[in-house]
Amino acid sequence: MTSPDPRSRRERLVALFVLGVAVVLVLSTPTWFGSDRAGVGIAQLGVGVVLAGVGAFLLRRARPR
Numbered sequence: 537m538t539s540p541d542p543r544s545r546r547e548r549l550v551a552l553f554v555l556g557v558a559v560v561l562v563l564s565t566p567t568w569f570g571s572d573r574a575g576v577g578i579a580q581l582g583v584g585v586v587l588a589g590v591g592a593f594l595l596r597r598a599r600p601r
Contacts (some may be wrong), residue, residue, distance in 0.1 A: 551597075559582050562588070
């Protein structure tokens with residue numbers, strides 16, 4: 537069994553990091569709605585969804601282990 541390519545591992549880690557940031561943004565969105573700052577909540581939700589899409593794309597693009 538060969539060791540994974542370092543570049544592939546780095547790409548996978550970046551993709552997982554971006555997905556993690558997206559999850560944190562989406563899960564913390566209700567805080568803004570609860571404090572009567574719905575505009576910020578909607579913007580944060582939008583950024584979280586976009587980052588989730590980018591992270592999913594990067595994860596699929598990374599070579600399998």
